[in-house]
Amino acid sequence: MAKDNLTAVLYGINDLRLENTSIEEPEAGEVLLEMGCVGICGSDVHYLVEGRIGPFIVKKPMIIGHEAAGTVVKLGKNVKNLKIGDRVAIEPGVPCRMCIYCKEGNYNLCKDIVFCATPPVHGNLRRFYKHAADFCFKLPDHVSLEEGALLEPLSVGVHTCKRANVGIDSDVLILGAGPIGLVTLLVAKAMGANKIIITDIMENRLRVAKKLGADDTYLIQKNRSEEDTVADIHALFDGEPNRAIDACGAQSTIRLAILATKPGGVAVIVGMGSSEVQIPLMTALTREIDIRGIFRYVNDYQDALNLVASGKVDVKPLITHNYQMEETKQAFETSRTGAGGAIKVMIHCK
Numbered sequence: 001m002a003k004d005n006l007t008a009v010l011y012g013i014n015d016l017r018l019e020n021t022s023i024e025e026p027e028a029g030e031v032l033l034e035m036g037c038v039g040i041c042g043s044d045v046h047y048l049v050e051g052r053i054g055p056f057i058v059k060k061p062m063i064i065g066h067e068a069a070g071t072v073v074k075l076g077k078n079v080k081n082l083k084i085g086d087r088v089a090i091e092p093g094v095p096c097r098m099c100i101y102c103k104e105g106n107y108n109l110c111k112d113i114v115f116c117a118t119p120p121v122h123g124n125l126r127r128f129y130k131h132a133a134d135f136c137f138k139l140p141d142h143v144s145l146e147e148g149a150l151l152e153p154l155s156v157g158v159h160t161c162k163r164a165n166v167g168i169d170s171d172v173l174i175l176g177a178g179p180i181g182l183v184t185l186l187v188a189k190a191m192g193a194n195k196i197i198i199t200d201i202m203e204n205r206l207r208v209a210k211k212l213g214a215d216d217t218y219l220i221q222k223n224r225s226e227e228d229t230v231a232d233i234h235a236l237f238d239g240e241p242n243r244a245i246d247a248c249g250a251q252s253t254i255r256l257a258i259l260a261t262k263p264g265g266v267a268v269i270v271g272m273g274s275s276e277v278q279i280p281l282m283t284a285l286t287r288e289i290d291i292r293g294i295f296r297y298v299n300d301y302q303d304a305l306n307l308v309a310s311g312k313v314d315v316k317p318l319i320t321h322n323y324q325m326e327e328t329k330q331a332f333e334t335s336r337t338g339a340g341g342a343i344k345v346m347i348h349c350k
Contacts, residue, residue: 006349007126008328010064013051016329021063023128026076031133033088035349036145038125039067039319040335041153042178044117048332054275056119065125066092066116069139069148070349079133088136089148090124091155091301092116108298115296127325127349137301140309146346147308150183150315153344154304155297156270157183162300163292164243164268166191171237173260174198174214176247177205179344180270182212182318184245189213190312193243197236199256204341212317226255233260241265249273255280263287270294318344325349 007021026032043053044064051058072086082088095102095110102110117123124131139148161184166172170193174181177200188196198209199218206217216236220229233256234240240262246253249271257267258280267289284291307313320343323331328347335345 005127006325008064008325009061010047010058011061012058014048016048016064016332018326018328021126024130026074026079026130028077029079029133030076030130031072031079031082031088031136032074032076032128032130033070033090033124033136034073035068035070035124035127035129036087037069037149038065038347038349039149039152040065040331040345040347041067042180044123045332045336047117047119049336052119053272058119060120062117062119063122063124063126064117065123065347066118067149067152068092068116068124068129069145069151070124070129071145072136073128076130076133082133082136082138087139087145087148089139089151089301089305090116090131091135091137092124092152093296094132094135106298108296125328125347125349137305139305143305143309144316146319147315149346150318150344151301151304151308153179154183154187154308154313154315155300156180156294157185157187158300158304158307159294159297160184160245160247160268160270161187161191163294164245164266166193166243168192168194170194170243171239171241171262172196173233173237173241173244173257174247175245175253175257176200176271177202177209177217178247179318181245181247182209182343183315184247184270185209185212185214186313186315187307188245190307195237195241197233197241199233199253205343208317208341208343220253226252226259229256230260244268245270247271251277251279258284258289258291261287261289263289266290266292268292268294319346321345323347
């Protein structure tokens with residue numbers, strides 16, 4: 001096995017370094033992976049630029065990265081579900097498996113979950129990385145490592161659409177055409193949504209959404225009043241959407257999700273922004289709008305893999321840029337600035 005374990009370590013704000021780290025030995029129930037691909041998530045960029053996301057603060061050097069896939073090169077004791085050579089997608093959050101949330105099946109809410117690249121936990125943007133075997137999902141031969149890495153954001157879309165109860169009777173408004181908004185669009189289509197309209201402030205992202213199957217798009221304009229924007233959205237639907245999904249986290253889009261939704265409908269908040277926002281709560285109450293949050297995903301990785309493996313969802317068009325491990329800093333700069341219409345930037349670790 002190669003000795004080189006080139007690793008991307010975040011030391012602080014705008015201080016990302018490439019350095020060699022030791023290759024860890026897999027413990028019981030773990031596997032050592034030769035990493036194939038790691039996608040850059042908005043949260044990774046946020047840690048780089050801001051040094052924190054809410055209560056999660058980078059206080060000491062942290063290995064970045066959590067959207068990943070790789071190949072098994074070593075087995076820890078008692079691993080039965082995988083063998084050396086298996087290509088796997090990595091679900092990056094490993095819970096305690098013992099608490100009430102885990103036992104109820106809501107392991108994403110486990111207070112002791114160990115989640116890649118969430119301070120103080122190290123991530124997996126390195127050549128070799130060990131992970132719990134039961135949170136690795138074997139990829140069929142026809143599913144690439146790049147697609148495997150994209151199962152992470154796709155699982156967010158799966159969890160979102162489950163929380164929204166998307167089905168054949170759903171008219172879905174998606175606010176935000178970034179990576180999470182776009183994977184939510186793909187999943188909503190696969191789940192049989194009747195009509196999907198997606199909004200954004202960037203025309204180029206809306207063009208991508210249209211290519212991915214959005215029935216219509218809407219360019220948010222800053223000089224347009226909230227009331228007029230809601231009216232515009234209703235006109236596009238020829239009515240009111242009964243499902244609204246905010247994939248931005250901005251106060252303005254959370255408000256639109258609530259105000260545009262049909263009475264008795266569901267508004268799901270996916271994007272994470274300010275810790276406190278002003279929303280039209282009484283309007284939501286008097287119209288019986290269900291406001292639901294989501295946090296990552298839970299029991300969704302296999303469903304995401306099935307969608308990709310069956311061909312019902314094609315995530316490959318989301319990858320706009322590819323970089324080698326040695327080009328990590330350039331890759332993050334592309335993701336941060338959105339240069340060249342960047343949507344999903346992929347780093348190849350080998």
